[in-house]
Amino acid sequence: MDIYGSNKPMVDIGRRTSRPPGLSTSDVGILRSTILPSLSLHTGFSVASFIAAKATDRAELKDFAWPSSQVANAWWSAIGRHICHDGVSFCAVWKALPWTEKVLLSSVTIWGLRLFCRIVSRSLARGKDDPRYTELKAKDPGFWKSAFLNLFLPEAVFLTFITLPFTLPFRMGSTTPSCLDLSSEAAGAIRAMGVALFGAGFALESMADCQLELHRLERTDLCRHGVWSIVRHPNYLGDTLVHISFAVMNVANSFNPVVLLGPIANYVYLRVVGGDAQNEPSQEERYKSQDPHKYAQLQTWRREKNSFWPSLSELANPWTWVVYASGLVAVVVEEGFREWAMQ
Incomplete structure (x- = not known):
């Protein structure tokens, strides 16, 4: 009798991975089990x-797929494929997931849904294509x-690696055992660190978007207050912290060093391909010809504030401590949910 109450071969979830009939553990590699399915999705x-x-x-519809495909991949890897391929119920699969992986999946979902709603609402309010794509x-x-x-296709390739921290642990648990042997106390402390990073990054990204929208309703100049007084691109910094948190959460459970490619790929994309690498040159070109003020x-702001990572002087910025406090609140909330769920 397996964990689902049937006599069929056991299907391992969470720290373990289900295997199709005729496929042994040694036959399943990261490329075959995780990277190729993610690339296809x-x-x-x-x-x-x-x-x-x-x-x-409207080329900006490309941006709709950025958060939605990440959430879809996480849920398919953790839940959907077991329901479809193994014939088990949602409740059974969810119950079998270790707590850390439930936190990981929930964090990805919260982050992705907020970003998706933000992108869609901004697109509807604008009523036309994003200026970046209009210029192109x-x-x-x-x-x-x-x-x-x-x-479009390069983003799919980047997302294949970006999603590794929340696809690999659900797909390859038993075939790639953790390279770390942590006590439950150490694992709990690392999970709390990951949750704190997620809370800080999520709050920073959310506040940046909210403050920017409110600023645009009242003024037409650059938004340089609130979390925008920390760095020039607090939303991208917040996104980076969120993706680092996903890798940190892996350390508390079935850590495989390959998941570190996730936050690295996300950072490279934001700094070299898209993100501030694309956004700020576009702003400069438009402002130079359309809005000299x-x-x-923007030129003054560049001299005063770093683009992505805050300088040490930002420790005196009260908004830096608001972000830090948000991380602590996230830890308290997660611990409260864990105690409630374990009752």
């Missing part, structure tokens, strides 16, 4: 978003001929 989202974007001439289309008359290979503010 994210490519599917990219194809769908490209078709919709081209039909509506204006510069390249054949934009749509190369957009899939140049913009904002352009002057």
